[in-house]
Amino acid sequence: MRQLFLDTETTGLAASQGDRIVEIGLVEMVDRRLTGRTLHHYVNPGRPSHPDALKVHGLTEEFLAGKPPFESIVDELLAFVSGAEVVIHNAEFDLGFLDAEFERLGRPPFAGHVVRVTDSLLLAREIYPGKGNSLDALCRRLEVDNSGRGLHGALLDAGLLAEVFVRMTRGQGALVIEAADPGGPVAATPLVDLRAFDLPVVEPSAEECVAHEAVLSQIDKACQGRTVWRDASGAGPGASPPMA
Numbered sequence: 359m360r361q362l363f364l365d366t367e368t369t370g371l372a373a374s375q376g377d378r379i380v381e382i383g384l385v386e387m388v389d390r391r392l393t394g395r396t397l398h399h400y401v402n403p404g405r406p407s408h409p410d411a412l413k414v415h416g417l418t419e420e421f422l423a424g425k426p427p428f429e430s431i432v433d434e435l436l437a438f439v440s441g442a443e444v445v446i447h448n449a450e451f452d453l454g455f456l457d458a459e460f461e462r463l464g465r466p467p468f469a470g471h472v473v474r475v476t477d478s479l480l481l482a483r484e485i486y487p488g489k490g491n492s493l494d495a496l497c498r499r500l501e502v503d504n505s506g507r508g509l510h511g512a513l514l515d516a517g518l519l520a521e522v523f524v525r526m527t528r529g530q531g532a533l534v535i536e537a538a539d540p541g542g543p544v545a546a547t548p549l550v551d552l553r554a555f556d557l558p559v560v561e562p563s564a565e566e567c568v569a570h571e572a573v574l575s576q577i578d579k580a581c582q583g584r585t586v587w588r589d590a591s592g593a594g595p596g597a598s599p600p601m602a
Contacts, residue, residue, distance in 0.1 A: 360442045361387045362472075363523065365515040366452045367415040370408040373458040378403030379428060380417050383513030384438060385520050392520060397438045398513040400425040416509040428459045439472050447493055447519050449477035478523055485526060488580030493518060500525040 363385045370377035380403050386395040400417065402425040407417065446452045453475065456468040469475050482491035486499070493515060497504040502521045507514060562570065 359389060361390075361520075362439055362442045362444045363387065363516045363520040364439075364444050364446050364452065365512040365519065366455055367417060367510060367512050368407075368411060368455055369403050369405055370411050371451075373454040376405065377408070377411075377455070378405060379455050379459060380407065380422055381415065381512040382431075382435070383511070383516040384444075385513070385516040386442075387520055387524075390524055396513060396516075397435065399431045399435075401431065402427050414510050429463055432459070432463060432465070436471050442472055443474050443476060444472045445476045445478050445519065445523055447477070447515075448479045449475055478519060478526070482526060488576045493522065496522045496526065 365383050366379050367381040368377050368379055379401050381400050382398070384397040386393045400422060402422050404427065406419045407415070412418065453468055460466065460468055479491060482496060489495070489499075494504060494507070496502070497507075497518060500522055502518060502525065504518055507518065
């Protein structure tokens with residue numbers, strides 16, 4: 359499986375208001391191993407960066423003046439991403455800028471040129487609900503060294519994202535565990551009568567119940583009250599589900 363990790367830097371936050379891409383970086387991974395192949399370009403946006411954006415990436419108008427416009431790199435970009443899954447942290451943001459650039463050139467949206475786009479931010483929110491899931495926060499949580507990240511850089515951030523993604527998905531080859539090949543040999547599984555076992559039930563202490571409720575409340579707050587277990591328990595929004 360070929361995956362590309364993509365990041366961009368931009369002149370501002372609003373592609374709809376004419377902000378443009380100033381840097382794009384991609385890092386390649388095949389079968390969850392970095393190949394060493396990358397694609398990186400600084401891009402002349404034809405406009406200055408917003409002061410707040412300049413503080414983030416440090417790419418001045420003077421530095422970008424001699425760089426190619428996006429139209430000069432688009433074919434190389436499309437050749438590089440062809441046939442790959444592209445992973446982007448907060449994909450909605452980067453896709454908004456990529457699609458705006460593609461639209462200016464009369465081309466279909468970016469997602470139509472790749473196998474699929476995976477948003478690692480949405481994935482992180484599912485795995486770590488109620489916690490900070492910025493790239494920096496994930497680096498700290500997953501012990502990925504981001505000490506070299508002073509100013510943001512597209513290629514550097516794409517590399518950090520690749521490391522974060524592998525650790526966040528715990529080395530799985532895929533996020534879905536597929537069933538065994540039905541055509542292959544199937545080992546016989548002996549039947550065990552579980553009635554022969556007397557399994558003890560350990561009741562939670564009062565302190566554990568309080569801690570459990572606190573965690574559920576945090577998750578409920580992070581999901582803006584859309585969690586289902588309280589309603590499913592029939593006990594109302596202030597009750598906890600039964601503990602095993």
